[in-house]
Amino acid sequence: MMNADMNTASQILDVAERTMRQAGYNAVSYRDIAGEVGIKSASLHYHFPKKEDLGTALVRRYAEKFRQNLIENIGEQNKSQNKIAAFVLNYRQALEAQGLICLCAVLGAEVFGLPASVTAEVKVFFETNLDWLTAQYEEMNKAHPEDHAKTTLALLEGAMIVSAVNSDMTIFDSAANLILADCK
Amino acid sequence: MMNADMNTASQILDVAERTMRQAGYNAVSYRDIAGEVGIKSASLHYHFPKKEDLGTALVRRYAEKFRQNLIENIGEQNKSQNKIAAFVLNYRQALEAQGLICLCAVLGAEVFGLPASVTAEVKVFFETNLDWLTAQYEEMNKAHPEDHAKTTLALLEGAMIVSAVNSDMTIFDSAANLILADCK
DNA sequence: GTCTATAATTTGATAGAC
DNA sequence: GTCTATCAAATTATAGAC
Numbered sequence: 001m002m003n004a005d006m007n008t009a010s011q012i013l014d015v016a017e018r019t020m021r022q023a024g025y026n027a028v029s030y031r032d033i034a035g036e037v038g039i040k041s042a043s044l045h046y047h048f049p050k051k052e053d054l055g056t057a058l059v060r061r062y063a064e065k066f067r068q069n070l071i072e073n074i075g076e077q078n079k080s081q082n083k084i085a086a087f088v089l090n091y092r093q094a095l096e097a098q099g100l101i102c103l104c105a106v107l108g109a110e111v112f113g114l115p116a117s118v119t120a121e122v123k124v125f126f127e128t129n130l131d132w133l134t135a136q137y138e139e140m141n142k143a144h145p146e147d148h149a150k151t152t153l154a155l156l157e158g159a160m161i162v163s164a165v166n167s168d169m170t171i172f173d174s175a176a177n178l179i180l181a182d183c184k
Numbered sequence: 185m186m187n188a189d190m191n192t193a194s195q196i197l198d199v200a201e202r203t204m205r206q207a208g209y210n211a212v213s214y215r216d217i218a219g220e221v222g223i224k225s226a227s228l229h230y231h232f233p234k235k236e237d238l239g240t241a242l243v244r245r246y247a248e249k250f251r252q253n254l255i256e257n258i259g260e261q262n263k264s265q266n267k268i269a270a271f272v273l274n275y276r277q278a279l280e281a282q283g284l285i286c287l288c289a290v291l292g293a294e295v296f297g298l299p300a301s302v303t304a305e306v307k308v309f310f311e312t313n314l315d316w317l318t319a320q321y322e323e324m325n326k327a328h329p330e331d332h333a334k335t336t337l338a339l340l341e342g343a344m345i346v347s348a349v350n351s352d353m354t355i356f357d358s359a360a361n362l363i364l365a366d367c368k
Numbered sequence: 369g370t371c372t373a374t375a376a377t378t379t380g381a382t383a384g385a386c
Numbered sequence: 387g388t389c390t391a392t393c394a395a396a397t398t399a400t401a402g403a404c
Binding site for chain 1: 206
Binding site for chain 2: 378379380381382
């Protein structure tokens with residue numbers, strides 16, 4: 001009986017993640033989440049006293065899932081080129097399979113209106129991504145690994161947004177191809 | 185006496201644009217806008233009956249301003265390389281001077297929660313950008329001008345978000361340099 | 369952990385006077 | 387064009403029973 005539905009907190013985060021990635025931080029209400037989970041909104045406050053707590057927990061879990069998924073996608077690969085490919089795939093799956101933009105792209109776009117603690121978690125996600133990418137480009141002996149890391153992350157986050165608005169996956173794929181071509 | 189403050193509608197749009205670019209569509213309220221403009225929220229409905237009307241008018245004006253600003257930045261230039269540089273500068277000025285992310289990046293991130301008419305205007309903005317960029321890359325005899333256009337737009341929109349979250353303009357500049365280097 | 373009940377505030381929106 | 391007055395609904399949040 002160890003299925004995911006046993007944990008109410010994780011169910012709350014599941015619903016919150018989907019709705020926030022669809023419509024942003026302010027579009028998500030305790031009442032709507034509670035309705036979908038099947039409890040009352042007052043009960044939500046037991047798990048996450050303030051909305052800010054829900055926001056930070058959400059981004060933290062998202063970052064951890066991203067990390068775990070990356071490890072899975074990398075599998076047995078040990079060449080940096082293939083690790084970058086796994087990284088790009090990580091983002092692509094989120095967009096195509098679930099039809100959702102990266103949580104941190106959505107929250108990042110609203111950055112000047114977010115609680116400071118939520119912004120801090122989004123920043124950690126981006127910095128972790130940049131550090132990891134920089135390490136890969138270093139291993140590939142690129143001249144300016146930090147620059148490569150910055151452009152790769154920006155490309156993926158931006159491509160998700162433009163792709164979603166225009167309902168056109170070829171935008172994401174152009175970005176992905178540019179990143180992969182640069183690794184050859 | 186032809187100053188901008190004469191037109192209440194444009195004052196409303198000024199405040200709405202700034203706050204939406206800071207915190208997203210749902211973070212902006214009629215009451216807050218009215219307070220800053222110095223009128224009552226009921227009066228706002230005279231100019232924009234529904235919030236959806238305000239949203240569409242906002243994106244339409246933003247797209248037009250972007251177009252006008254691009255023409256100014258291009259100036260006497262007639263080489264496509266320099267036109268692309270003006271395009272990049274257009275985005276950079278928004279971020280650095282005003283400290284704000286592109287309106288359409290912010291709204292685009294919330295795309296699955298926006299009124300359909302607002303989404304449509306954001307899509308027009310992106311498509312216009314893509315068409316213009318494609319024309320420039322065609323003139324430069326690039327092999328796949330549409331791909332170049334897609335990656336350039338995605339890079340700029342994504343770079344604004346990551347730069348803003350990390351309070352680090354070098355992220356935007358890495359993206360800008362990649363675009364400009366590709367034009368040489 | 370979840371509930372009922374409730375509070376204080378904010379939201380988009382309308383009617384009608386001036 | 388802007389105002390007052392008003393509305394119904396939604397928001398985050400708390401107190402206290404079970």
